[in-house]
Amino acid sequence: MLLVMLEHDRGTMDEAAREALTFGRKLAAQMGAPLHAALIGADDAELVSEAGAFGAEAVYTAVHDVLSDFGPEAWGEAAAEMIRQLNPGAVLAGGSERGNEIMAQVAARLDLPMVANCLEVDLNGGAGEWAITRQQWGGSLLEDARLVSERPLLTSGLHTLAAEQAEAAVEAVAQAVEVDLDPSLARTVVKDRVVLEAGVTLSTAPVVIGGGRGVGSPEAFAPLEELAAMLGGRVGCSRAVTNNGWRPHSDQVGQTGTRITPEIYIASGISGAIQHWVGAKASKHILAINIDPEANMVVKADWAVIADLHEVIPAITEEIKRRRA
Structure with missing residues (x-):
């Protein structure tokens, strides 16, 4: 048996x-x-x-x-x-x-x-x-x-x-x-639970919009948040972002963060260090947005856009708005 x-x-x-x-x-x-x-x-x-x-x-x-x-x-x-x-x-x-x-x-x-x-x-x-x-x-x-x-x-x-x-x-x-x-x-034995957040979580989200060092600042994550909200997803980030204090550790995707399994992971401005890749590789599909065509995340992704994420993310959002209208 x-x-x-x-x-x-x-x-x-x-x-x-x-x-x-x-x-x-x-x-x-x-x-x-x-x-x-x-x-x-x-x-x-x-x-x-x-x-x-x-x-x-x-x-x-x-x-x-x-x-x-x-x-x-x-x-x-x-x-x-x-x-x-x-x-x-x-x-x-x-x-x-x-x-x-x-x-x-x-x-x-x-x-x-x-x-x-x-x-x-x-x-x-x-x-x-x-x-x-x-x-x-x-x-x-x-x-x-x-x-x-x-x-x-x-x-x-x-x-x-x-x-x-x-x-x-x-x-x-x-x-x-x-x-x-x-x-x-x-x-x-577990005695009690405290719900820190309701609804879709990073580990269960069907769509995750990830941001790395290339996002540039905490404020620059706003377009990623808008796109994630439109798609019913969540925003994740790389370890470099949490190390800079731009996002909390609970948003970190990676070996020492959250392992995600979305239908699609849009990794923007993320180089794709092995620790981050470990947390993201179970995604059904990965779209990488990066100015570096040799970045590890670009090489391993299903699709890649070699361009500035600050131009691509808003363009995706606007196209979704146009089609829904």
Whole structure:
């Protein structure tokens, strides 16, 4: 059995879980094993049904007072107990911050090896030996590794493949698993949330208008804000912009900022340093606006306009206004 740990937020499945199930279908087929899933802190029928739509034949649920909300220690111990009871051949989770944290907890508790951010996993020479390609340094480096383990713990690279439902959905069977958790594990459980902003966020926006050092000043971001508002998107920025104090860190796109997945990312005046590219590369399409034709962002973009962003951005806005009129 390949067991996929399903990440969710209070009963809503996370995209990382869907990606892990998509990744897991291929791996389970290669193992010649059924694809099953584990759901911690919830037994919602809709989550079970959605897991079935992505190919999970069975979903094991663990509910406990300590699991009232997410907590790395509680979820890690619950996952470890489920693995002890279910005895899967391999365990997989999505490569989000939460998924990697849970699997690290499991690895420590079960004394098993963990490999994070996998892009390819192949059986190599039989049971217990795995050939793995994974991304390092935010995706700027690919590492080929060999893992010898009877029960590998893996996470799939975040946003490295599109989540796709199975060609033939199955009706997943839900089965409760009893877990015995010490109340002390609740010391790191989420107790409350404060909504800092409503509506579309940088990580969920369908359109992101990015600005870099080439924008020139905090005030010069106004045309970018206008275009983003017209397209129902958000404004992002490079690290150079936050370092200059022009925009808050919450607007930063990159390895140490927010990783975005819009339908289109319009990167204006951004050179495209590797750290920024790591945060932007999951965009469906990228349009670069830059006066430097050799800029990294221009070279890697789907489309590029070699011109002054202060002329191009207002021109795009005016054309949209004209067409809508």
